[in-house]
Amino acid sequence: MKKFIKYSLLTLGALLIVGLSGFYIWTQQTYEPSDELKNLVGEVKKEDGWVIYEPEEWNKAEGVILYPGAKVEPEAYSYLGQQLSEQGYVVGVPDVTLNLAFTNINKAEEMMERYPSANTWYIGGHSLGGVAAASFAHNNLKKIDGLFFFASYPAGGDDFSQKNLPILSIYAENDGLTSAEDIEESKRILPEDTVFHEINGGNHGQFGMYGPQKGDNKAEISAQDQQDLIVETMVEWMEK
Known part of the structure; x- marks a missing residue:
């Protein structure tokens, strides 16, 4: 025995x-940054585990923290960071343990400590990164001024339906990993005034720039076009 x-x-x-x-x-x-991204932004530098883009004239004192999708390298969001910084926001995309954002839910605190003069912070993420960002926001409502999702939504335990927090949910028509049904279902745990925006012809992988992703559908627009629409939608939402 x-x-x-x-x-x-x-x-x-x-x-x-x-x-x-x-x-x-x-x-x-x-998923590594694509050649298209490298051609658009040039060399991407990472400092202390963060890809950071600072505006030339930082007069808004506002920051954006973007948690990457599962197994997506932070550099793949460099074009988004660059474009948002040109609109006056400081933007940070972190490295996360095991390339999974839920292993470093509180990673945003590093960015906030790095820029103590920032009085407004928006946090969000792509896919699984959005789930992690929502968890941080749910536990730190006083530190966050807005929460955004790229093809994502909160975990069931992070109910925002009664929270006074501006939320933006951007999803794509041809997303093969986060469906329209998933987004619809998420509405029950989000505030009534949540802003939803669908990108026609977009897909899951083009919320970053890292090429095709297993299980995704083919996009009908270019990655750059989808990224430009994301930036446009985000800036409009943040400025309100």
Whole structure:
């Protein structure tokens, strides 16, 4: 009996190690920034685990924190960061542990500490990054002035329906990973005045710039066009 228990524990331990190893390998198979993005923004620099874009004249004292989608490298959102910075916002996209934002939900605090003069902060994320950003916002309502989702929505436990927080939800017509039904279902845990905006012809992967994503549908517009529409929608929402 003792030998059976011993061998059973050894087998379970081996299976656990194999499972964890497989999970780790999976998290390291990331989506890298596309050549199109590199041509648009040039060299992307990362400092202290953040891709940061500062405006030339920072007169708004407003910041944007964007949590990346699962296994998407932060550099893939550089075009969004660059374009938003040209509108006067300081923008930060963080590295996250295992390339999964839910492992670093409180990562936004680093950006806030880095720019203490900023008196207005918007936080959000793409796909799984949006779920993590919503969790941070739900637990830090006094620190956040707005929450945005790119093809994303809160986890069921983060109910904002009775919270006084401006929220923007941008989704895409041809998204193969976050469906229109998912967005519709999310409305029950979001405030009535949440702004919803659909990008016609867009898809899931083009909320960043990292090329095709497994399970996604083909976009009918270019990645740059989709990104420009995202920036336009965000700026209009933030300025209100």
